[in-house]
Amino acid sequence: MRIDGSTVLVTGASSGIGRATAIELARRGATLELTGRDEHALEAVAQATGGRFLVADLEEPKESDRVAEWAEPVDILVNNAGLGWAGPLSAIELTRAERMVRVNLLAPVRLTGLLLPGMIARERGHVVNVASIAGHVGVGWEAVYSATKAGLIVLSDALRVELRGLGVRVSVVSPGPVDTAFFERAGHGYERRFPRMVTPERVAVEIARAIRFDRAQVFVPHWLAFPAWLHGALPSLYRRLTRFQ
Ligand SMILES: NC(=O)c1ccc[n+]([C@@H]2O[C@H](COP(=O)([O-])OP(=O)(O)OC[C@H]3O[C@@H](n4cnc5c(N)ncnc54)[C@H](OP(=O)(O)O)[C@@H]3O)[C@@H](O)[C@H]2O)c1
Numbered sequence: 001m002r003i004d005g006s007t008v009l010v011t012g013a014s015s016g017i018g019r020a021t022a023i024e025l026a027r028r029g030a031t032l033e034l035t036g037r038d039e040h041a042l043e044a045v046a047q048a049t050g051g052r053f054l055v056a057d058l059e060e061p062k063e064s065d066r067v068a069e070w071a072e073p074v075d076i077l078v079n080n081a082g083l084g085w086a087g088p089l090s091a092i093e094l095t096r097a098e099r100m101v102r103v104n105l106l107a108p109v110r111l112t113g114l115l116l117p118g119m120i121a122r123e124r125g126h127v128v129n130v131a132s133i134a135g136h137v138g139v140g141w142e143a144v145y146s147a148t149k150a151g152l153i154v155l156s157d158a159l160r161v162e163l164r165g166l167g168v169r170v171s172v173v174s175p176g177p178v179d180t181a182f183f184e185r186a187g188h189g190y191e192r193r194f195p196r197m198v199t200p201e202r203v204a205v206e207i208a209r210a211i212r213f214d215r216a217q218v219f220v221p222h223w224l225a226f227p228a229w230l231h232g233a234l235p236s237l238y239r240r241l242t243r244f245q
Contacts, residue, residue, distance in 0.1 A: 001076065001126045001169060001211050004029030009071045009115070011058060011107065012081030014041035016180030017130060020204035021078055022049050028208055033071045036081065058107035059099050068114035073122070076211060077115050079108035079152070080130040084145040084186035097144045104148035109155065116168065123167035126211050129156050130203075131174045133219065136228035137238070145186075149174075160216065171210035174228070175203050175220040195224070 008025050012018035014036030022032050022045050032051025035058075036042050042053040054070050056063040058081050068074075082104045085096050112127055119125025134142055135149025156172045163170065177183075179197040183190045190197060198220055206220045219225045231238045 001124075001214060003076070003208060003211055005031075006075035007031045007033065007071075007073065008076040008078060009033045009035070009067070009074045009111075010078045010080060011035050011067075011111070012130075013045055013053070014038040016182060017175070017178060017200045017203045017207075018078070018080040019045050020200035021080065021207050022051065024201070024204035024208050025076075026050060030076070033074070035067050035071075059102045061102070061106065061110060064107050064110035065114065068111055072115070073118050074115050075119070075122075075124060076126045076128070077112060078128045078130065078207065079111060080128075081107065082130065082148075082182075084142060084182060086141050086145075086186055086188045088141060089143045092144060100144055100148050104145070105151045105155075108152060112159070116163075119168045120163075120166050125168035126171065126214075127156075127159070127168070128171045128173060128207055128210060129153075130207070131156075131172050133174050133176045133224050133228065136174060137231045137242075156216075169214050171207075171215055171218065173203065173207050173210055173218045173220065174224065176224050178203055178220075195221070 008030045010018050010022045013022045013034035022034055026032050026049035032049040034042050034045055034051050034053040035056050037057050039055050046053045056067050129152045131152045132149040134146040135153045138146045153172050156170045160170045176195045177190050177197045178200055180200050203220050206218050210218045
């Protein structure tokens, strides 16, 4: 898929990975459509990319409809908006869990569902779902977050089957820890020494490559493919090695 000359809708474009992706794709010649909740931040990204923006809260299902209507026609959709929370499952407030499911999973379901018919009609499109290594292996004390990302990964697998031969591609980009406001917003810092954080700009380059070279699954950093593979192929060994049995 050519990025140059394509119209790209990026959700969560006001911060972190979304902002870096918008800037990277604009540098590669795309026209940017940006959405998020923080108007000032979106305005700054719009200025940096020459794109336009719409303020929308994707926790509210109807807002996805408004974003899709505003953005059409879209060649590339980057479902990136998301939030996390860490702590024991019994301590999570239901409203927080619901918010994560709505933003991390239901908004991509709705936005993709609304934008796919146009892409299929034009026989040209690419959907990038920004998941997480947590969705492949399940991270302790991030159970609901991991579940939303696992949902996004399987959604992408299923969609790829449905879209075969229709000219629309699907990529999943699964980062490990990334140096953004994500952890602070989730109410905790990133305290582990390993894996080390990567920059949002590095994730943005991988997103651009996934689109350009039609990659179904990309891990950032790439070596995270190994624990994901081990978890799927030899789950008992994975549990033993990570002492999560
Ligand atoms: N950082 C990491 O370590 C990491 C690792 C793996 C995957 N990810 C995933 O990467 C994606 C981007 O995260 P990030 O690291 O860039 O974090 P971030 O800097 O906190 O950015 C999150 C983005 O999501 C948007 N967002 C959150 N709630 C929203 C809502 N209700 N409606 C609309 N937009 C909303 C935010 O918009 P506003 O600020 O305008 O509200 C912001 O632009 C997320 O899906 C996250 O799960 C992050």
